[in-house]
Amino acid sequence: MEVLARSLISAFPVISGVPLWAVTLLIMVVVAAILLVFFLTFGGLGSYVLRKVAGDIQVRIGPNRVGPYGILQFLADGAKLILKEDIIPAKADRFLFVLAPYLVFIGSFSAFVVVPFGVGLIAADLNIGVYYVMAVTSLVVIGILMAGWASNNKWALLGGMRAVAQIVSYEIPVAMALLPAVLIAGSLSLQDIVRSQGGLVGIFGWNLFHNPFTFFSFFLYLTAGQAETNQTPFDLPEAESELVSGYNVEYSGIRYAFFFLAEFGDMFVVAALASACFLGGWHVPFFRAEALPSLWGNLLSLGAFLAKAFGLVLVMMWVRWTLPRLRVDQLMRMSWKYLVPLTFVNLLGVSLWLLVFKGKGIPQLIASIFTG
């Protein structure tokens, strides 16, 4: 940010009188606004795509009335939610009830800060990137528990408690499944992780093909990520047919919109992290995006990243509409008895591999045979 601020000041001498911190702050606000717009657009269009995908899988059409092919449906839904009456249950804990959606939204949105969109397109390349995302997405747990408790509704409370148990339990496999990528890159920073996958041409630089353990890790991460974002088969906290929408049953209007958007944001964060850590991030196959002039390089890498992230979001939606739901004890068992040991073994495997092969993956080893 500071570098950008300095370069802006030197480019536009007219604002050289303004102190550095003000320009930096202004840039931060602008970047946050851009991210927010992206977040909201993704939430809206994502819901449209979700419904269309659901329709395709379920042999029906999906939205097709509002706008051509129903593409403006999300605007209509958004307008409806904003115009709805704001109902707070009489005996609800007002302060917590109002605070909960914001916490969930913040938990989801603040992870966007470290998502590497392109070669130079990252809001803040924190050197604790992965760690930061893990920490910040845990805010969602408090928000959901607050929502469940403050609603003064036993069903909401059940949903909230299930959500807490689920998200907290699946945090461990999520973190453990991401660590192999960190080990290979030698850094927690997401830009470093992406850059470390750029060595070879095409898709062979990807961490996915680095060694069998990271290959496995990718799928473990997607599974745990599906659980983190409360998607079927792990959607017990908001199981429609059992808990009647669980922890957000008493929410209506904009407050509900916050929960809804936060869910899409979480989905994108999981997909973005998966593509950044395992699928090469913004690397374009058979191209050196860093070598291109700055604007084109950025755009191309942004396109590649978004394609990968959206592809993974599509996979998550696909799984959502196919599989039935796990029961609470089965969910817990899956996390603690299966995913946690598997991810630990995985981590051990990657560490040993890196030790034995001195940090090289299978494609790199094959390449080094050919090059001498």
Next chain:
Amino acid sequence: MKPNVPVEALHTQEMLINMGPQHPSTHGVLRVILRTDGEVVVNARPDVGYLHRGLEKIGERVTYAQFMPFTDRLDYLAAMNCNCAWAWAVENLAGIEVPERAEYIRVIVCELNRISSHLIAFGSFTADMGAFTPFLYSIREREKVNDLFEAACGNRLTYNYARVGGVSADLPQGFLEKTKEFLDYFEPKIDEYNNLISYNKIFVHRLANVAAISADNAVAYGLTGPNLRGSGVSFDLRRDEPYSVYPKLEFDVCVGTGERGVLGDCFDRYMVRINEMRQSVRILRQAVAQIPEGPVLAKVPRVFKPAAGEVYFRSECPRGETGFYIISDGTGNPSRLKIRAGSFVTMNIFETVTRGLMIADIVAVIGSFDIILPEIDR
């Protein structure tokens, strides 16, 4: 690992949760009063009666023929079966001989309705379990059955097709060919459903070993239909107390086998319904081939006064046996009309079977029993 805090010092409380009467998975206006200890159910008491319309009292004020539309509303997903059950009961009471073509038509529409009722049971059950997609597939198949019924009697849900002495109108031209087309289209779909969801690991884990009912308990608690057969009891009214033209038709009685868990668990009851759809297809093929020409309505006097007497007649409906206990005193209206519905008696075992299950299992149990509230409440 022992907790540091002695368990007695932890203050736990049972939660009293109300499930219903408005709830996405209670298959109607069923209220279940749950007392839970966390996620484990201590006691689940069903509270029925939200849809009580006094059908039995109404039956005492209308004539036998006028009661036919009320039987549609008894189990609206299997309305043809209920219509025909009432018609058979009254014919049994008055000793009316029904023409053979009418009996074949009744069997055809009853079996088609059994297929569509089991499709809804299958679809809504999987939707309750979280797999939303199979429901849409089963609706797609059911639409075709609805089209057939619309051609036959004009209605898609409450058919009012059977009459005392036969059926109200003959099948339209092309009905039998279209039925054959539907059967050819539908039979492979059952395998598709099995591939898609029936043996899916998550689905099986949700249902296996949940709410297992032994054969003795099933009989003692009065379970009937697929619920009874799911516990391994091979009893089907169409084979064991045959009525209409069922003696001329060949079919197997589908029984639960405990293939994925304990015998008599939710999965067995679910698989019995899937297999029964296959058998219904088999019956339909034979009926469509064997149906003779002839009249479709016997001559029944306009003012119909059966002789005094009492009769209990039961027939196999998709949700169990529907029995009519009719007391006639020689007038045109029944003196007492008691409807014995399969779902009502099935709710009897609900409280016993749900002890110790988790809340998510309650939904599985309700879905596996395939209850429908109008039948329970009448």
Next chain:
Amino acid sequence: MEPQALFDAVKAKFGDAALELQVTGFRPAFVVVAPASIADIARFLRDDPAMRFDSLMCLSGVDYKDRFAVACHLYSMRHRHAIGLKAYLPKENPLLPSMDAVWPAANFMERETYDLFGIVFEGSKDLRRILLPEDWEGHPLRKDYKYPDFYHGIKV
């Protein structure tokens, strides 16, 4: 088993409690018994090896204009035969022993009979109204039932 043979067996065991056999015009035939011994006769019918009526098909209350009755329809899965069991009750204070210890299936049906007729089943493990609200007054299926005008202020 033929209804007459069955009736004779019951009469042999319970003597005067077995009152009459209704055959013509009744399908299945009814064994009319004294109300006080209906639970014992039911148990006998369930346990006797020749009869084995292990399934209660239907239990209903009836209002013959001068008296009530409780009519049970029984079926044997083992021997595949059916019989009816009937007990006539006086209009004032109709009560008889509960059969839900013999067939658990009887519980809901007895509750329904109590709800709609007011027939009390003694010894029932749970006798409450089932179809109507708990505070409803009257028993609708009785022939002399008068509909209330208001229920909780709502015009009926």
